[in-house]
Amino acid sequence: MLETTHSPTTPLSPPLAPKLVTTVRELRAAVRAARAAGCSIGLVPTMGALHEGHLSLARASRAECGFTVASIFVNPTQFAPHEDFDKYPRTLEADLQALASCHTDLVFAPQRDDVYPAGCSTAVEPPRVAQRWEGECRPGHFRGVATVVLKLFNLVQADVAFFGQKDYQQASVIRQMVRDLNVPLEIRVCPTVREPDGLAMSSRNRYLSVDQRSQAVAISRSLRLAAQLAADGQRQTAALVDTVRGVLAEAQIDRIDYVAVVDPDTLEPVVALSGPSVMLIAAHVGGTRLIDNWKI
Amino acid sequence: MLETTHSPTTPLSPPLAPKLVTTVRELRAAVRAARAAGCSIGLVPTMGALHEGHLSLARASRAECGFTVASIFVNPTQFAPHEDFDKYPRTLEADLQALASCHTDLVFAPQRDDVYPAGCSTAVEPPRVAQRWEGECRPGHFRGVATVVLKLFNLVQADVAFFGQKDYQQASVIRQMVRDLNVPLEIRVCPTVREPDGLAMSSRNRYLSVDQRSQAVAISRSLRLAAQLAADGQRQTAALVDTVRGVLAEAQIDRIDYVAVVDPDTLEPVVALSGPSVMLIAAHVGGTRLIDNWKI
Numbered sequence A, B: 001m002l003e004t005t006h007s008p009t010t011p012l013s014p015p016l017a018p019k020l021v022t023t024v025r026e027l028r029a030a031v032r033a034a035r036a037a038g039c040s041i042g043l044v045p046t047m048g049a050l051h052e053g054h055l056s057l058a059r060a061s062r063a064e065c066g067f068t069v070a071s072i073f074v075n076p077t078q079f080a081p082h083e084d085f086d087k088y089p090r091t092l093e094a095d096l097q098a099l100a101s102c103h104t105d106l107v108f109a110p111q112r113d114d115v116y117p118a119g120c121s122t123a124v125e126p127p128r129v130a131q132r133w134e135g136e137c138r139p140g141h142f143r144g145v146a147t148v149v150l151k152l153f154n155l156v157q158a159d160v161a162f163f164g165q166k167d168y169q170q171a172s173v174i175r176q177m178v179r180d181l182n183v184p185l186e187i188r189v190c191p192t193v194r195e196p197d198g199l200a201m202s203s204r205n206r207y208l209s210v211d212q213r214s215q216a217v218a219i220s221r222s223l224r225l226a227a228q229l230a231a232d233g234q235r236q237t238a239a240l241v242d243t244v245r246g247v248l249a250e251a252q253i254d255r256i257d258y259v260a261v262v263d264p265d266t267l268e269p270v271v272a273l274s275g276p277s278v279m280l281i282a283a284h285v286g287g288t289r290l291i292d293n294w295k296i
Helices: A024-036 A052-064 A092-101 A141-156 A168-180 A203-207 A210-231 A237-250 B024-036 B052-064 B092-101 B141-156 B168-180 B203-207 B210-231 B237-250
Strands: A019-021 A041-046 A067-072 A106-108 A123-125 A160-164 A186-190 A255-262 A278-285 A288-295 B019-021 B041-046 B067-072 B106-108 B123-125 B160-164 B186-190 B255-262 B278-285 B288-295
Touching: A019 A024, A024 A041, A024 A067, A024 A106, A024 A141, A041 A052, A041 A141, A052 A067, A052 A092, A052 A160, A052 A186, A067 A092, A067 A141, A092 A106, A123 A141, A141 A168, A160 A168, A168 A186, A168 A278, A203 A288, A210 A237, A210 A278, A210 A288, A237 A255, A237 A278, B019 B024, B024 B041, B024 B067, B024 B106, B024 B141, B041 B052, B041 B141, B052 B067, B052 B092, B052 B160, B052 B186, B067 B092, B067 B141, B092 B106, B123 B141, B141 B168, B160 B168, B168 B186, B168 B278, B203 B288, B210 B237, B210 B278, B210 B288, B237 B255, B237 B278
Parallel strands: A019 A106, A041 A067, A041 A160, A067 A106, A160 A186, B019 B106, B041 B067, B041 B160, B067 B106, B160 B186
Antiparallel strands: A123 B123, A255 A278, A278 A288, B255 B278, B278 B288
8 A cells, every 4th residue: 555645735734833922022033033034024913813804914925925924912002992992802822723824924912011011102193094084983093003003013124014905094094104104114905805795804793693794794785886886887976875875774784984985095085986986984783883995 | 755655544535425315215225235235224313514412423323333324304394383494504515524524424315305205194193201391392393303213213224323412302202212113223322512611512503692602601501510519419409400590590591491300211300319310401592592401
């Protein structure tokens, strides 16, 4: 009987778990070693509770960079006091396994005090593109996001950082911050990953009951419908917004923070379509706030 | 007749002028080349109108780092509308000559639009240590300083940056910002350089008339006197402040923004001396606002 030989490209054993570090010192040592070995550094900043959206970023980094760092840190400063910081899902073991399957090299999962030691009081005042939409609904959110992301950029000193298009405004804020502060790194924004029925993947989807999960699909359905109308020639964004609101109303999604068609760079509202635009939604399904967007 | 030979350590020709670059692209290329040649990078951020204080920073960088970059940029965002941005001295030719004598390798003298292109709107919200003293007298000043300094740090990607102790609070703000935002560089604060009579060197000293120049020396004299009283056992900072105010009044310096004895780290006022402290002064001599400080 012949011995089975394993091709090195299809090992039967599970992929190696990424190295987990929790301190800045360990992080910097690991990145320095990778850099010294000639690797470019990719960073995937996350708050954990990873889903396929995050993993697509980890894979994109793996494809482009020699060494991929994923950070897992539920950043308190981007949550308002009434928001879901305390109940935000923490699933470190599962996250490490998932990142192993993407061949992520290093996971940086710091404690709060390592990121914000006593006396830490400098912040980033985010760019103008942060003001509307999420900025209005979640005061202070982008200040917290921009600050922690800049800190992570400085801690990891990556060459490239990967963000999801699902958080469209967040990606715009970070891209503009990088430009404005001359941060020496490149930003990649990867497509939104969706469930088979269209729901944008989100760590918060796990808050949804079965019924709410069925309701929630109306969000992406409404965006797709509006995009189709635009493709069919509808130039008036008010009509597109009405269509979206109609679909949401049918699904009994009645707590809508905003539905808007905006310029893809400035995020200012567009009245009549004349070039690429983005449709943005934020709406509540039960107690869960969901966002989504669609390029039109 | 023998030919004269020049020792390479004592050339008769003047030192080579530093390379002058004005664009981000040229700056980054020059720094990258120096880095590739194995040099560590030192940064001396200035607003030009260089005096011996600045040059001491350039020399400190030259002594510690393989490649020294001095930036010359009169940063508009750190001046209030009524302040002296327009009349701030611009002396580029003399500055280049002075830096040549310090063997500075590169001067980065960007235009305003290269530093703040249209749409640039992200800023640094400076740390708590920025709130009092200069922060109260010059609202927005440290926001402008912190933002431009972070931009310069990111542009140059230096290993070490050099600041003068004369701007004591500024150095504290920058040191804390670097800590809070995890900026990967070290800060050196070099001693204040003084005129023979004690006046702290400042680009703004050139605004002083001959009479004002004589008055201004009272600032450093008052600080030295207070430090002597403290060394002789006076623990009550109110008594030290009174002494300083007395000396300033004698010199007819009557527009005083603040005189304070503060904790060297937090810059909070100290009532009774129990450890190292710093005495801070800001006062106007004629139309010129001068600051100084003294460790006690």
